[in-house]
Amino acid sequence: MKTSLRPAATPSPQRLSRPRVGARPYPKTRPSGQHPRRQFLRLAVGAAALPAVSRNADAQSYSTRPISMIVPFGAGSNADSTGRIIVQRMREKLGQPIIIENIGGADGSIGTGRVARARPDGYMIDLGTLSTHVLNGAFYSLNYDLLNSFAPISPLTAVSYFLYATKTVPARDHTELVAWLKSNPKVSAGSGSVASRLVTAVFQRETGTRLAIVPYRSSAATFQDLMGGQIDISFMTPDGLPLVRAGSLKAYAATSKARLTAAPDIPTFAELGFPKVSYSAWYGLFAPKGTPTDIIGKLNAAAVEALADQMVRGRLADLGQEVFPPEQQTPGALGALVKADAEKWWPIIKELGIKAE
Numbered sequence: 001m002k003t004s005l006r007p008a009a010t011p012s013p014q015r016l017s018r019p020r021v022g023a024r025p026y027p028k029t030r031p032s033g034q035h036p037r038r039q040f041l042r043l044a045v046g047a048a049a050l051p052a053v054s055r056n057a058d059a060q061s062y063s064t065r066p067i068s069m070i071v072p073f074g075a076g077s078n079a080d081s082t083g084r085i086i087v088q089r090m091r092e093k094l095g096q097p098i099i100i101e102n103i104g105g106a107d108g109s110i111g112t113g114r115v116a117r118a119r120p121d122g123y124m125i126d127l128g129t130l131s132t133h134v135l136n137g138a139f140y141s142l143n144y145d146l147l148n149s150f151a152p153i154s155p156l157t158a159v160s161y162f163l164y165a166t167k168t169v170p171a172r173d174h175t176e177l178v179a180w181l182k183s184n185p186k187v188s189a190g191s192g193s194v195a196s197r198l199v200t201a202v203f204q205r206e207t208g209t210r211l212a213i214v215p216y217r218s219s220a221a222t223f224q225d226l227m228g229g230q231i232d233i234s235f236m237t238p239d240g241l242p243l244v245r246a247g248s249l250k251a252y253a254a255t256s257k258a259r260l261t262a263a264p265d266i267p268t269f270a271e272l273g274f275p276k277v278s279y280s281a282w283y284g285l286f287a288p289k290g291t292p293t294d295i296i297g298k299l300n301a302a303a304v305e306a307l308a309d310q311m312v313r314g315r316l317a318d319l320g321q322e323v324f325p326p327e328q329q330t331p332g333a334l335g336a337l338v339k340a341d342a343e344k345w346w347p348i349i350k351e352l353g354i355k356a357e
Contacts, residue, residue, distance in 0.1 A: 072111030089306035108132035116144035120290035152334035153285035160256035215357035238320025
């Protein structure tokens with residue numbers, strides 16, 4: 001529909017001065033309080049208050065319909081498994097279905113951006129990670145602000161990375177592996193995420209090795225080629241531990257501060273004399289900026305209750321994840337974590353000159 005830019009026709013002065021028969025005559029003076037400017041100001045103030053009134057109404061009635069949780073990675077990924085475990089328990093607290101939508105691409109920035117632009121009413125949230133809510137800010141030119149476009153809800157779990165290798169790699173331990181890498185400069189390292197690229201770069205710097213980096217679209221594809229022998233090593237999440245137990249892969253070290261309960265026989269890089277090869281990723285829940293505090297509180301309460309459930313904790317432990325302590329399961333703690341990790345990792349990424357693939 002085209003909108004005309006011409007002003008509406010103004011009635012003639014003759015018609016204004018001679019009202020129709022039976023019509024109320026035009027007053028010679030305006031009643032008190034009917035000055036056009038005052039009337040306009042009252043309307044403007046009322047209009048400005050509407051968004052706040054709407055947000056308050058949303059908070060009071062929340063939740064009355066299904067909630068969407070964006071997982072910015074593909075189905076079957078570590079993030080996807082984490083989200084599905086958490087929402088099963090959160091549904092009971094909120095009394096509504098929580099529908100997971102997998103929106104992958106650009107290391108999770110596409111799905112994360114969708115949440116940044118969503119209406120801040122609590123009906124669209126995302127399962128964020130250290131990669132999507134911190135690292136991507138150094139790798140990509142984003143059309144949203146990772147530090148200011150989201151309302152943190154709660155941190156969920158911490159997860160470390162493991163250095164995996166195809167079973168044909170001859171090294172028996174990490175010391176032999178480093179020696180083997182130095183004598184074979186064409187060893188290939190698969191990288192299915194910005195986190196994997198970062199940890200691989202730090203590893204090369206600290207061990208004095210050089211690797212041929214092979215980019216992948218996902219960790220699943222990386223694991224597949226690692227098992228098939230198309231690549232030699234890769235840093236990835238604990239998803240691969242069952243493959244290690246089955247003898248399909250080798251695992252040499254973990255980036256965690258201490259050995260994980262899920263893999264007590266695998267040493268940490270710190271134990272092996274490489275404390276800077278340390279990386280602890282995390283998962284957390286975020287909503288769009290401007291989501292009412294009351295709604296954030298309800299979502300946080302649902303997440304906290306889910307994390308306290310022993311069945312949930314057990315399933316997360318099976319994925320090699322550690323639940324954040326109860327005192328840290330707050331919006332403020334997640335916001336502080338994002339800020340601290342940005343201050344830590346952004347300069348390192350710039351220093352190492354790592355680029356998104």
